[in-house]
Amino acid sequence: MHTALLIALAVVVVLLVWFVLTFNRLVRLRNECAQGFSGIDVQLKRRADLIPNLVESVKAYATHERETFERLAEARARSIAAVTVGQAAAAAVLMQSALGGLFGIAEAYPELRASENFQRLQTELSETEDRIAAARRYYNTTVRRYNTMIQSVPSNFVASIGHHEPREFFEIEDAGDRAVPSASIT
């Protein structure tokens, strides 16, 4: 009788330890997701900060491209205003196609492409794009781990007690990714 009681007690203790560990792991992953998103956000803001200068440098050579400049301004405004992951991702897609348009214009102006200021901005932009891609990779990996844990048995029980909801991936279509011709930095 005594041993049965001890076994039951041991089982309860083991379950309790597992619960605490799983709970804490979920909390840690949730924080890592949030941290990952703010990592992307910092880089997106940095890119948004580059836009006015970039537009200025293009305007010096190409004055009649108002539509492209307006699209960029809108993409920038949306990017700055974005709060959720979905909004930020949508703004990023818009930004990428607008930037694609801008660099399309640049193709037609050899003097612009030769300008030192423009080249510097282009390099800076492409470095920022690299960092956005890297931050996005980290965020998506973390979200995948978090979501898997929330959805799989038995950790999903703990997740429902701790009010954990699956998080949204930061997704940008490949077509958008390719829209910006990256300046070669070697």
Next chain:
Amino acid sequence: MSLQEQIRANRIRTAIVLLGFVVLIAAFCAIVGYSYSPGLAGVVGIVGIGYGLISYFASGAMVAGVSNAHPVTRADAPELYHAVETVSLAAGLARTPPIYLIPDDAANAFAAGRTPDTAYIAATRGIIALLDRRELEGVVAHEISHIRNRDVRLMTIASVLVGVVALLSDMLMRMAWMSGNRRRGEGQNPLILIFGLVAIVLAPISASLLQMALSRRREFLADASAAELTGDPEGLARALAKLRDDHRPLQRVTRATAHLYIESPLRDHAALRSSLGGLFDTHPPLEDRIRALEESGGFRLA
């Protein structure tokens, strides 16, 4: 093995290494105390423990000093800086590790430091010149993986402690020679002397075996997680292939720091290379590492 498991395993190994170090020092003291004089044992003990403590806290700086690595800024090495910055973001590191440059034409790189907050990445001028951007990113990702899963702490500490053990055993070896001439015939237990000599010979060997056990498997692990970080196993594989074909030897290299590097710096040193066919190698052959990357990434290098 997941990242968390790896970190946990490394924490335990670090504790074992530190404990093993203390035991070794104690054994040294005992040997010295028995075969020479208790006073000398105290001196050896204090020197050993004191040096060990200093090394524990200054290990990163010591390794940098020994390897002739100097901290540089973004302007000095923009490609390297950009790669480190990008990969740190992908790894979710709280801080971008500082970069150190080694003024050497040989192509090699390592990461060192006691914690992720004090870790740094060191690269030779040669590797920056040799590799393109994608390849350099692969190498940096390999080093960042070592930092992220706490390999560097273990490896850095191991390298300075191995240095301490080598120093002490060297000291004892000399003392054994001297006293062997002086004290022969006095009432001394020969068994203890023999025992002591065996221990003195074994200590450096055990230290270097330990150093290898620490390092070989984790090179594969770091390669795998580097491929995951950059999403580009081919970049790293190409970098390793270039390192394999490059034979300029590194100028400042010691046995104590060899295991830190991305590829064995001893490979191109005929004098330091061991002849025992792989048993004492600090790194798995680059061929095997490239093959592992090819298999995981589903590609073949031309």
